[in-house]
Amino acid sequence: MKKPAPDPRLSSQSRAATPIAFIAAILAGYRRYGADPANALARAGINPTLLQHPEARVTASQMEIMSGAAMQELDDEALGWFSRRLPWGSYGMLCRASITSPNLGVALKRWCRHHRLLTDDIDLRLEVSGSEARFTLHPRRELGELREFCLVTLLRYVLGYACWAIDSRIALQETRFPFPPPPHAATYPLLFPGPVQFNAYAAGFSFDTRYLALPIRRDEAALRTMLQRALPLTVLQYRRDRLLVEGVRQFLRSPDKGGATAEQVAEHLHVSVRTLHRQLKDEGSSLQQLKDDTRRDHAMTLLDRSRKSVKQISALVGFANEKSFTRAFRTWTGLPPQAWRERNQAAEGGSTPMEWGNRPAR
Incomplete structure (x- = not known):
């Protein structure tokens, strides 16, 4: 009998990471149907002696070829499971x-x-x-x-x-x-x-x-x-x-996460740092931009809903000093923090944050 030619997909093999145990499970399906797996093993370039070594691995390409060949030869996409x-x-x-x-x-x-x-x-x-x-x-x-x-x-x-x-x-x-x-x-x-x-x-x-x-x-x-x-x-x-940007935002909204590093964000989302930066770029964003957006929104909320001083707020949103916070806030909104607070209080009828909870319902 002519020996099957190896599948051309094997020419660009990836790192071998698939356990040989999964190949052994496919062979169990062959045994169930009384079929010979030699053709599928040859096409996938898998030496049968590997099955004697539990620590052995095959590549994703080899797994794909072996699975596909077995499904067609056995006419069973479940490979004998059911x-x-x-x-x-x-x-x-x-x-x-x-x-x-x-x-x-x-x-x-x-x-x-x-x-x-x-x-x-x-x-x-x-x-x-x-x-x-x-x-x-x-x-x-x-x-x-x-x-x-x-x-x-x-x-x-x-x-x-x-x-x-x-x-x-x-x-x-x-x-x-x-x-x-x-x-x-x-x-x-x-x-x-x-x-x-x-x-x-x-x-x-x-x-x-x-x-x-x-x-x-x-x-x-x-x-x-x-x-x-x-x-x-x-x-x-x-x-x-497609939810990565929102996932980063959600993580950064935690009070103690505003200054998180890229490594900490990536670990939380179970991706590599490289993947994190690449995917954010694909979505037209960046980690620094999302950090700035989160700090801005937090600062606006504190200015509008609390009586904390601008200095206290600058520390709470992660700035080293009030001057750098004021400069950043002006860039975000066109107004310094105190002017933003006074404008919004005026729009609310001059009430202070402490008075808001006692205002009659409209």
């Missing part, structure tokens, strides 16, 4: 059922509902509580040795599709898994940036509910193009975050 096959094109159907949604919230609800038509072995749920949205997976049958790979891959499917659909990175508040940390636990933050909790009640991730209101920015033509190479969405990170 009690029935999910034929090639099943998850593409879920994408098509969701792409016409007005926003991400509706798209994810449709995804959960339509996934039940494919299999009832696992239950997908989207729950909202206050400012937190939770996407969770609840197996309804034992998944055995495929449990970890199934839960990790399904969450990456959903996260990758959601980011692609709204053309934005989704900052995760936390990702949870209902099993102990595996030997390759260090890989998880690469797949799910942000805090990762093991031994949790259920698998899932949480994020800011504001992402749910973002509109779907893709159409059928874009979907057809994406589905030609959809698997990279399960291993690669989306770079742009």
Whole structure:
């Protein structure tokens, strides 16, 4: 038999970071169906002897090629996870059922509902509580040795599709898994940036509910193009975050965060400093501009709503002295702080901040 030629995508391999355990899980699917994985391993350029070394890693390209070959050879996009096959094109159907949604919230609800038509072995749920949205997976049958790979891959499917659909990175508040940390636990933050909790009640991730209101920015033509190479969405990170600017603003509004460094802001948002500066620039902003905006708004509020002196306010909003604060405030508003306060008090009928709480309702 002629040996399969390596896939051309291997010519530009990335850093090997995908655990060999995930390749072993794919081979478990082959065993379930009594199929031979030799062709897929050869196409992906994976030496079978690597499977004897738990610490071994493969590249994202190798994982993509191996997964795609296995899905087609086994005619099962679930790779043996469930009690029935999910034929090639099943998850593409879920994408098509969701792409016409007005926003991400509706798209994810449709995804959960339509996934039940494919299999009832696992239950997908989207729950909202206050400012937190939770996407969770609840197996309804034992998944055995495929449990970890199934839960990790399904969450990456959903996260990758959601980011692609709204053309934005989704900052995760936390990702949870209902099993102990595996030997390759260090890989998880690469797949799910942000805090990762093991031994949790259920698998899932949480994020800011504001992402749910973002509109779907893709159409059928874009979907057809994406589905030609959809698997990279399960291993690669989306770079742009359409809520990043607001996330920075929210962080800086905390009284003790006004002077935060770029490193502190980036750590809070689970991005690198380089990514923080690049994405802010893409949105037509900068960290210094957002700091200035936050200081300005805080200063205006204190001038309008308190009886603190200009000197006290200058210190509260992070200025070294009253002179530099006055100079900056004049640049922001065209008026020095005291003139701003007097003008606004006059507009309120000459009342002082202490009197505002006693004014009769109009």
